[in-house]
Every structure is written in structure tokens, then in C-alpha cells.
Ligand SMILES: Nc1ncnc2c1ncn2[C@@H]1O[C@H](COP(=O)(O)OP(=O)(O)OP(=O)(O)O)[C@@H](O)[C@H]1O
Ligand code: SF4
């Protein structure tokens with residue numbers, strides 16, 4: 003009897019969904035809108051993807067559903083209706099009760115989302131305990147069940163852990179379990195898979211989809227990556243500069259994207275099945291208060307006409323359920339997913355090896371993390387190192403770059419043996435091999451100007467001085483698509499993508515023959531990733547620079563690399579030309595990686 | 604990527620090792636301090652001449668007695684070894700001023716000062732945290748600005764000015780409810796007359812609270828902006844619980860560090876306050892001893908102050924580690 007009720011509860015539980023009407027959030031004490039005019043419906047059991055570049059206002063919309071805004075901003079208009087109640091006009095006490103129990107939130111950054119001083123088990127049951135739901139045994143049992151549901155251990159030892167004792171994927175799943183524990187009706191997930199590798203990402207996404215289906219929960223899934231949304235969302239809302247630019251069922255958005263911005267986003271995404279010439283979107287998302295008149299996208303739009311600069315476009319319905327905010331909708335032709343595809347790198351191209359690694363073993367203290375890795379890199383070629391987190395990609399690239407010196411094996415550069423650490427290598431060798439780091443926020447000194455940063459390698463290697471060096475800097479900035487007006491900006495003023503370009507320009511200033519790029523796009527928006535890939539491809543063709551490209555994104559590999567080395571637990575499990583490995587993978591592990599990768603093609 | 608969980612049993616040994624290392628370090632510091640204290644007091648010049656002044660030439664018997672007591676003829680090394688040996692045995696030597704053992708003479712003043720400092724700490728810690736919490740709760744709004752302005756002003760006022768103002772208000776013209784000086788009958792303790800403790804404690808509290816409070820507020824604000832506090836709010840945790848459980852817990856460690864610094868400062872820096880209120884504590888005694896060239900008393904008090912300093916810091920470090928899971932699990936695994 004009881005079983006049947008709970009069964010039927012699972013199956014039949016009907017929620018009314020959530021309706022957002024005319025939502026606006028503005029900066030406190032001003033009329034500057036962060037987001038405005040947001041109309042969105044989450045139907046029961048439906049997953050809606052909210053997509054846009056960094057700064058477009060996705061998180062702001064997401065937290066508004068819980069009547070929350072960050073310090074400095076406030077919800078200024080609109081309604082969020084859940085079962086005939088407007089969440090935004092409820093008294094405080096009821097809002098608090100509603101949070102967690104009816105609308106739950108899974109935060110953006112897994113690393114910082116759990117309290118570092120409270121044990122996992124306690125954080126999981128905290129809300130139930132405060133509200134006096136159940137007994138302490140039933141709460142503990144619920145916590146264990148929740149952890150099992152998301153595929154985590156549920157023993158006492160695990161419950162007693164702190165956040166720092168979990169991996170990124172585990173933290174994210176704990177946050178998911180915590181959000182699901184009170185069985186909410188609506189779930190807001192803010193980029194819950196940023197920084198996770200594909201396998202963990204797939205697991206988190208599957209878990210989420212499964213839970214939503216089982217409990218009839220509606221979810222708003224926030225991300226900057228359309229490819230992720232392609233696999234889980236029923237409908238997609240594309241946001242730009244604080245407004246919804248396009249809204250429609252998933253298949254419509256991917257088959258017939260009608261807003262130039264949506265198309266631009268799609269053009270920047272690499273495909274698993276075929277190499278593409280990736281393109282970025284020029285410029286960047288304007289911040290609140292700096293948004294252009296007329297259509298907010300007009301300064302970056304490829305289809306802009308005069309009218310766009312003066313007249314504000316409205317969100318118009320162009321087909322059932324499909325709404326677009328653009329004056330020229332219907333005039334700009336159709337979009338084809340195959341635009342921009344290019345032939346895969348030719349596997350039979352003659353190769354002139356410049357760098358070769360043989361029998362590389364790398365250690366951290368007594369622990370060996372890389373086992374007998376052998377590969378080589380030819381002139382004007384990109385070789386990708388791919389693997390899950392912890393597979394040793396970065397360790398290998400750091401050893402090759404001479405940043406880590408506890409290794410054995412041989413490393414030859416143009417037939418000469420290279421010393422273990424960069425310090426023992428000749429200045430000339432150091433100049434010719436440049437390393438670019440994963441995190442552009444950490445790798446540039448925020449107080450130096452762009453000019454100082456890019457000039458430094460020229461002075462260091464005696465390539466240019468004074469006026470000549472400045473001219474070179476301007477030229478390099480042009481190559482990485484930064485305007486000369488930025489010459490005297492401090493690095494702290496730049497966005498992530500701009501910083502990464504500065505880091506690339508700094509590497510180029512040394513006139514290298516080999517660049518080692520460690521996950522250089524993983525901290526960036528897909529649109530910025532597109533423009534950086536475009537840039538690197540140009541450099542490879544024009545200058546014949548070779549690159550060792552570390553990443554966990556297989557689709558990106560297809561578009562950028564000629565050869566790929568698949569790593570698992572410190573060993574190469576499969577390697578070869580990109581098209582061969584990805585179209586006819588021999589190893590089970592490669593197949594798993596491929597099937598876990600989000601794809602839109 | 605899996606991180607090893609803290610190991611239950613072998614953790615004990617790791618903790619023992621850590622503690623032993625820290626204690627060893629503390630002893631080493633104390634020993635270095637003893638060298639410095641000894642050299643500094645020995646360098647003050649000939650203490651016998653200083654004590655006897657004009658009597659130096661006339662009172663030969665007293666001179667010889669003092670010289671014997673201080674071991675003037677011996678080398679500085681052997682005098683140091685003698686003195687250190689005494690310290691280790693708990694023998695602080697004999698006072699030059701009144702020929703009484705230093706130990707008995709300073710024990711009551713040390714106790715008096717410890718009570719003064721501990722009382723001040725007991726009042727100051729909750730007060731400082733409370734103010735910081737209120738301030739952080741109203742961040743950058745009126746109440747916060749007012750509190751911060753007052754704290755900033757208080758932090759700028761030297762403690763003797765605070766003391767004089769308190770005396771002026773509470774024991775003279777305005778109210779005259781509290782005694783201005785601490786009168787202690789021989790053999791009695793200052794806390795036998797609780798009213799007399801109020802102003803000294805209040806002065807110290809006013810001197811120290813602003814620093815602690817401002818640091819704790821700054822940390823709290825940082826923590827309140829963190830993602831996990833945002834998540835706690837979005838989870839529907841009531842604000843007071845967010846503040847107490849999620850924010851305070853993570854702001855307490857930097858708080859402990861400033862409190863330790865301030866307590867250590869109190870242990871040595873009460874001189875002014877004790878002098879002002881004639882409070883029979885270490886500070887006052889130290890001033891008297893220096894004035895009388897009573898070398899053994901100066902040495903003993905300096906060592907005790909240094910000892911308190913070291914112990915307070917050790918305890919603060921221990922507490923910080925115990926309250927920071929990352930540091931704690933790093934030790935036990
Ligand atoms: N409280 C606030 N005070 C000032 N500016 C704010 C505030 N909240 C948001 N903004 C600004 O509004 C814009 C949108 O912010 P939001 O965090 O919603 O973007 P997002 O789409 O989630 O970006 P990301 O992908 O980087 O997380 C940004 O330019 C941000 O700087
Ligand atoms: S309205 Fe004009 S500028 Fe805006 S997206 Fe459409 S074409 Fe581009």
C-alpha cells in the first residue's frame with residue numbers, strides 16, 4: 003500500500019511549473035538594468051536551457067527565481083509565479099520557506115559552493131534540521147539515499163568529509179543531492195558543470211535529467227555552452243545583454259536559429275564529427291549601463307542595418323513557441339549546421355618532426371604520474387593531449403616546457419637533447435619554446451600594462467628595444483585582435499578572453515617555433531574560445547608554429563589538431579591522426595570519451 | 604582526484620608530533636629570549652653602583668654584600684648559567700631592593716595582571732564579535748558607518764586618554780560611582796573590591812575592541828560574499844543562522860589571530876593602565892623595579908611576559924588549526 007502511494011507519487015507527481023513575467027533587475031539606487039523584460043515559462047518536468055556569454059545576466063535571472071539578488075542589485079519589476087503565488091511579492095518568511103523546499107538552486111562554482119568548515123553530512127541535512135522535518139534518523143537516511151541517487155558513497159566516512167576532501171565532480175554532485183533532498187518543484191542550475199571533465203559532466207547531467215524526470219521537477223539550466231544544452235534541454239532561451247534574444251524548442255533553435263547572435267554562438271562551437279573553421283564573435287558583451295541604443299547586439303552583429311541602431315526590436319513570435327528579438331528576422335537567410343566545416347587535417351601530410359618525446363616518465367616525489375609516454379610534434383602541426391582530469395596532460399606539458407623537472411626519458415628538439423629544466427636550457431631554446439597557462443587571471447601580473455607585459459620577452463631575449471619594441475607590440479596586438487588603444491591598459495582591466503590574447507601575444511613576442519598551450523580556452527566562453535582558436539589557426543598557417551595543445555574537449559581537438567594522444571592515468575592509450583582516432587576509435591576508453599562529449603551535430 | 608580521508612588512528616601520532624615540534628620551538632624561543640633579557644639587563648651597567656649611588660664608596664659592607672649576591676666577579680657566562688639554572692628550577696633569585704625571594708614577591712602581581720587581562724578578554728571577545736556581526740549585517744548602511752566611525756576614532760585614542768576620560772566621567776564630577784584608583788589592603792586581592800576593577804578593565808576593553816572588531820568585520824564581509832554563504836541563503840537558511848553557522852565559523856580564525864596578538868600586547872602593555880589606576884600588577888611592578896635597578900625582578904618579569912606571549916600564540920595556532928578543517932586534516936593524514 004505504502005509502496006504504491008510513493009510509487010505513484012513519483013510517477014504522477016504533477017507540478018504547475020513556473021511562470022516569469024516581465025522580470026527586471028537593476029543596480030541598487032539607479033535605473034541601470036542588469037536584466038529586463040524577461041518572460042519565460044518553465045513547464046512541469048521541463049528543462050529549459052538559458053544560454054549566453056559571460057555577463058549576459060544568466061545568473062541574475064537564475065537567482066531572481068528565488069527572489070534573490072546579489073548585493074548591489076535588486077529585483078525591480080515583474081512576477082515569478084509558482085502555483086498561483088508571486089514569489090517576488092511574498093513576505094520574507096514565506097520566501098525563505100519556499101527556498102530550498104520548493105525552488106532549489108545549484109550554484110555556479112563547485113569549488114566554492116560548499117562551506118569549507120561544515121561536514122558534508124551536516125550540510126546536506128541542515129535545512130531539514132532547521133525546519134524540523136523528520137527525525138534525525140530519517141534525515142540521515144534521506145541524506146544517504148540522496149548521495150546514492152547521485153552516484154556517491156553514502157557511508158559514515160563520506161558523510162564526515164569536508165568539501166576539500168572531495169573532487170570537483172563530487173562536490174558538484176553533493177550540491178545536486180542537497181538541492182534535491184527537499185524534493186523541490188523547480189530547480190535552478192547555474193553552470194553546474196563548469197570545469198568538470200566530459201565524463202564527470204555527463205554523469206552530473208544524466209543524474210540531473212534522471213532526477214527531474216523521476217520527480218517531475220522543472221529546471222532552468224544556465225550555461226554558456228550551447229553544446230551542453232543540446233543534450234539535456236527541452237527548450238532553449240538565448241540571452242544577450244540582459245534580454246532574451248531568442249527562445250524556442252531545442253530542435254528549432256539548433257535547426258533553425260533565427261537571431262544573428264544565436265547563429266554566431268553556434269558558429270563558435272566545435273563539432274565532434276567534422277573539423278570546422280571556428281569563429282568568435284567580435285567585441286564583447288556590454289555591461290549594464292553601457293549597452294547600445296536600438297538593438298543591443300548592433301555593435302557586434304554581422305547583419306546590422308541603420309534601423310538597428312535606432313529602433314529597439316521587440317521579441318516577436320515567428321513560429322509556434324519560437325520567439326526572436328531582431329528586426330531582420332526572416333531576411334537573413336537560413337543557417338546550416340555545416341557552415342564553416344573544413345576538411346579534417348590530412349593524415350598523410352609529410353611531417354618534419356621538430357620535437358620528440360620518448361619514454362617519458364614523470365614523478366611527483368616518489369609517486370609516478372606519467373608512464374612511458376612517447377609522441378612527436380612536426381613543424382606547423384598541432385598535437386592534442388586529451389584525457390580526463392588527473393590523467394597527466396598538464397604534467398606532460400609542464401615537463402616538456404621545462405617547468406617540472408622530476409622526469410626521465412628523452413626530449414629532443416631538432417635532433418638535440420634538451421635539458422630537464424628550463425633553467426638549464428639555453429636562452430635560445432627557451433625563446434623558441436613558449437608556454438601558455440590555463441588561467442589568464444593568474445598568469446598575468448594585473449598591475450603591469452599590456453605594453454610592459456608583451457615587451458618583456460623581447461627585452462629578455464634581446465630581440466628588440468625601445469621604439470622598435472613598441473612597434474612590435476602594436477603589431478602583435480593587432481595579430482591577436484587587440485586594438486592599439488589598449489597599449490597602456492593594466493591587465494586588471496581586461497576580460498578573460500582579452501587576457502588570454504595578451505598571454506598569447508606575449509608568447510609570440512619571443513618568436514617561438516613551438517607553443518605549449520595548457521587548457522588555454524577552458525576558463526573562457528565558447529565564443530571567446532572560437533576567436534582564440536581562429537587566431538591560433540592563423541598563426542600556425544602563417545608562421546608554421548607547432549603547438550602542443552592540452553585539453554579535455556574532444557570536439558575542440560577535431561577542429562584544431564592534426565594528431566591526438568589520448569591519455570588515461572598517465573599512459574597513452576590511443577594516438578594517431580585526429581580523423582582516424584575519432585571516426586574509428588580502437589580503444590574502449592576513447593569510445594567512452596567520445597560518447598560522453600556533448601555534441602550538437 | 605580522490606582525496607584521502609583523514610586517518611582516524613594514526614592521526615593521533617601525527618598530532619603528537621606536531622605538538623612536540625611546536626612545543627620544542629616554543630622552548631627554543633623562550634631560551635633565546637632569556638639570552639636577550641640577560642644580556643640586556645647585564646648591559647645596563649654596574650648594578651651595584653647604580654643601586655648604591657653616592658653610597659657606593661662609603662658603604663663598603665653593603666657594596667660587598669651586593670657584589671656577592673650578583674656575582675659581579677664571575678664571568679658573564681657563568682652568571683647566565685646560574686641564573687638560567689635557577690629559572691628552570693623555578694627560582695627567580697632574590698630581590699635587590701628588599702632581599703626577599705623574587706618568586707613570592709611577583710606571584711601576586713602576576714596573578715593580579717592575569718586576572719585583569721583575562722577579565723578584559725572575557726568582556727572584549729564577545730563584544731568585539733557582536734559589534735562585528737551587527738556591523739557586517741548592516742554593511743555600508745547607516746548603523747555600519749556609525750559603528751565604523753566610532754571604532755576608528757576609539758582606535759586612535761591612546762589608552763591613557765581613554766582611562767583619564769573614564770575616570771573623569773565615572774569617578775569625579777559627573778557620576779562619581781566608581782573608584783579612580785585600585786586600593787588593595789596588604790594580603791588582599793584587587794578583585795575583593797569588584798568596583799575597583801571596572802575602570803581598568805573598561806579601559807583595556809576600549810583600547811583593544813576596535814582592532815579586533817574591525818578585523819572580524821572585514822573577514823565577515825568577505826565570507827558573506829562567498830558562494831557558500833550565497834548558497835546557504837538560496838537554500839532558505841534564515842539570516843541569523845547564516846551569520847552564526849556559515850559566516851562566523853569561517854571568520855573566527857582570523858579573529859583568533861588578532862585576539863592573540865592583542866592579548867599578548869595586553870600582557871605587556873598594561874603598564875600605562877596599571878600605573879594610571881595604581882593597579883598592583885606586573886606593569887606597575889616592572890616600572891618600579893626598573894627605577895630601583897632591581898635586576899632580578901626585571902629579569903623575572905620580562906621572562907614571564909615573554910612566556911605568556913609564546914603560550915598565547917601557541918594556543919592561538921592550535922585553535923586556528925583545530926577550527927580549519929583543511930589544516931586539521933592535513934596534519935592527521
Ligand atoms: N549586484 C551587482 N552589482 C553590479 N553589477 C552586477 C551585479 N549583478 C550583476 N551585475 C552585472 O550584470 C551583468 C550580468 O551578470 P550575471 O552574473 O548575471 O552574468 P552571467 O551571465 O551569469 O555571467 P557568467 O557567465 O560570467 O556567470 C554583469 O555585467 C555583471 O557585472
Ligand atoms: S536587430 Fe539588427 S543588429 Fe540586432 S540582431 Fe537583428 S540584425 Fe543584428
Ligand SMILES: [Mg+2]
Pocket residue numbers: 060061062110192
Ligand atoms: Mg553566472
